[in-house]
Amino acid sequence: MPYRRCGKSGILLPAISLGLWQNFGETDIQAVFRKTLVTAFDHGITHFDLANNYGPPPGSAEENF
Secondary structure (H helix, E strand, O other), X not given: OOXXXXXXXXXXXXXXXXXXXXXXOOOOOHHHHXXXXXXXXXXXXXXXXXOOOOOOOOOHHHHHO
16 A cells, blocks of 8 residues: 655555545444455555544444444
C-alpha cells in the first residue's frame, strides 16, 4: 500500500482509506463488519474514516468499530 504525507504534519496515511459512513450502523450484520475491516487491514488499509454521527443511528459506526 503506498502512503502519502498529510499536509505539512509529516503524518503518513495510506493512499486508500475505508469510509464507514452508512456502512456500519446497527442495521447491518456484525460478521460482515469484521470481515470487511479485517480484509481491509490485511490489504494495508490502516486509515478508517469514522465520525461520531455516522450510523444509522448516529454514533453506531464508532460503537461497532
